Amino acid sequence: MNDKIKEPLFHIVKRDAPPISRALAVRAVAIILAMILCGIVTTVTTGLDPIQVYESLFVGAFGSRRKIWITMQNVSILLLIAVALTPAFRMRFWNVGGEGQILAGGLAAAACMICLGDKLPNALVILCMVVGSLAAGALWGFIPAFFKSRWNTNETLSTLMMNYIATQLVAFFTIVWEVPKGSGKIGIINQDSNVGWLPQLFGSRYILPILVAVVITILMYVYLNYFKHGYEISVVGESEKTARYVGIKVGKVIVRTMLLSGALCGLVGLLLVGGINHTVTTTIADGQGFTGVLVAWMCKFNPLTMVFSSLLIIFMNRGASEISTSFGLNQSYADILTGIILFFIIGCEFFINYKVQFRKKSAKEVQ
């Protein structure tokens, strides 16, 4: 061993609860650094001018009135999914079954549109769709919750498996309902009668999901922070032992919360099928059930800040596909950029909570 070991180059020190301004500043720096790195990667790998690339990134998301509306609509769908998953996550119930719950809700909505479309008046069909999709989503949430509360099964596995069941169910019914026969897809449902199409508000088809997302996000914030139910969810999430100690029925809270979480995912399915796509396919949720998990985590399960993180992700997503088309790059390139930015945003949490202390230059080192 050396006579004198050198002081380590740096060591890590925990910060005390950092002020919000600091945390925001760290995040801003992270995004700027990520942008710079993306620029470098772009120039090195494609030889394009990074400024131009950023410009088209922005154009892709906000370049025209219609693009802005679509961006907003996508943000509201992703936000709704993240908010729907949040109560479960606050309870430390790892609901990765958003995808399946959305599909279940969407399938129920489509079923109402197809089977009841010519039998009931439009308003009644829509009512059936709302009830049906909420119930189907809730059922998809209930099953893993029931297993968890009764037999303490692992909810990550069971919610994940429920996704496959939902996907296969949709695939099955796609064949049952396919139009025309042999095409392998359902196509636009009730294209002529528009029965079961969710109404346009203020003459725009984009406003309904946005409005629903705003209302649900605020309600969820209130529910989680000011309701007795929200308090119970937090206690169960922090410690089931504490919950039992004060007489909270843990199983009941788990089931109740997953019914809510699933029903809200079902609502997203309704919006996608009845309001936006007017059809159902196995890929209608498009992986957003998982992206929603990321959004919820990034915001530490605070519904209000999820507005910003879902905006960021949708912005990147839409901007990136613009880049890939206008510069002849493919979608993978867009994914690389999104990955870099997410890496920085998630990584900067470390610098918010810890600081790195470098070795002080001191005379003692010179021996």
Add this chain to the structure above:
Amino acid sequence: MMEAGNAAVSMRNVSKSFGAVRANHKVDLDIYKGEILALLGENGSGKTTLMNMLSGIYFPDEGQIYINGTERIIRSPRDAHALGIGMVHQHFKLVDVLTAAENITLGLHERLNIRETTEKIIDICNRYGFDIDPEQKVYDMSVSQKQTVEIVKVLYRGADILILDEPTAVLTPQETEKLFTVLRKMRNDGKAIVIITHKMHEVEELSDRVAVLRGGEYIGSVRTCDMDVSEMTSMMVGHAVSLNIHREEPRGVKPRIEVKGLTVRNDEGVLKLRDVSFTANTGEILGIAGISGCGQKELLEAIAGLQPVESGEVVYVEDDGRRESLLGKDPLSISEMGVSLSFVPEDRLGMGLVANMDIADNMMLRTFRKGRGPFTDRKPSKKLAKEVVKKLEIVTPGITTPVRRLSGGNVQKVLVGREIASEPTVLLTAYAVRGLDINSSYTIYDLINEQKNRGVAVIFVGEDLDVLLELSDRIMVLCGGEVSGILDARTADKNQIGMLMTRKGGSEHHE
């Protein structure tokens, strides 16, 4: 600066902060070969942090550490081992499924030769009078055996400087005595030993010198024989404290909780309580003594409605003599029956409180259901939080601080404060002062005595027999899940209880 050549460790100007919390500030501490140093200080005074820096777990923000007169940089526990520093932590760091020998050699960069290792372990054991079987698996060991493995592990690595963080917290008096004998032998062997403890009589009995920290700063060191307990305490606290537990004669004693033939198995089907019967009376403190894991936890949880019971009965006797069974009821239905039962569990942050919630929200745990409508009403709990913080002198930046950020003593005050606020008729406490400094401990004793004088039936599970003898009116001793005796605390003595703790039988005294 570098006086006395036999200083094994000299810490100079050592500082360490965690965010805004200054855990150690310019501490100078010397530890000498051939002495036992007791490191004293209140909760949160920085004792453990200081020793963690010596053993390489934390890295100091500032300051120098000299080992045997040479300045050293300790970057990791491995560096510390290389310098002959070993620490036995309060919470054991052993792998349950491995044997003693495997645990002892774990992490060493040497070829594992079981025979040599075993010989070396036996050699160490013989030298200091330890008694362990190198082939025994850790999960088969008692707490005291596990601790022995930890000490041997440190010695095996050739430690000359030994740090023990609250080593006696989980030992019986007999085991403590054995440990002290070993520690004295090591001292005579020329090793430097640091012991962190809150039990003042142990400090007096064992240590040669005490060093005191207060608020992260070094206050001074004194030879143990030059000072008495109350002087040491005032040095720790900064002002004089009275160290008397004022025990009044119980008044209006009536049966409140009657337990008959209680038998309990835990989740794994292991018998934890067998045929336990006793009565807890109003206006009386029933102390419960026993080695840890002898069924104390299950007993309290069975009364509180948290533990399924195999057979037996638990009856609550109302003031007017009505009797109601508490069995098969959960905490919610017990409180809906109108029984105000408070429980201070052993696992404070894992059961009694929610670590990530603030003080006010923790106050709400018992009462959040109050009021109609779906909304919680946070006003009363904020008010209660302020009252408790003020009355129990809780050191906290405010009532919106998460309880996990508070020091051990303050966490316990939050918990006890909440449980007492509901004006209980029964108060169950498990290890209410574990890990608490002497000042906080006496605050808790006072609170418990106050409840007793209010006519509450108190069941106090404790580990410090001196305290049990001073505080309780009667003491029930548990051994392996059975009642081995119920004694009058005013006449019983420590040895008698120690015997009952380890062996069922002995003479039974009833009041």
